[in-house]
Amino acid sequence: MRAEPTNVQSAAMEQPNVQELLSLRLSALARSDRAIAELNSRISNSPDYLVEELMIRHGWPAHEALCAVQQLQQKALQGTTDQSAA
Numbered sequence: 001m002r003a004e005p006t007n008v009q010s011a012a013m014e015q016p017n018v019q020e021l022l023s024l025r026l027s028a029l030a031r032s033d034r035a036i037a038e039l040n041s042r043i044s045n046s047p048d049y050l051v052e053e054l055m056i057r058h059g060w061p062a063h064e065a066l067c068a069v070q071q072l073q074q075k076a077l078q079g080t081t082d083q084s085a086a
Helices: 019-030 034-056 061-085
Strands: none
Touching: 019 034, 034 061
């Protein structure tokens, strides 16, 4: 008796969504453009700095600081999405 091969798709083989494709495109652009690389680095690191600021200077617990920053990021992303749709 021969077993039929199963058609299992691994997570690595899944198609990227639009956000992932844009992120990959930005990363590729940042490799060749210094100004884009610097801006991308600042944007990427900003949440970390804000969390650190809330924890060290203002005494927030880590989970509260992370949640607050995540909510700010979601609002900013939603605002950008709304502007793009308009």
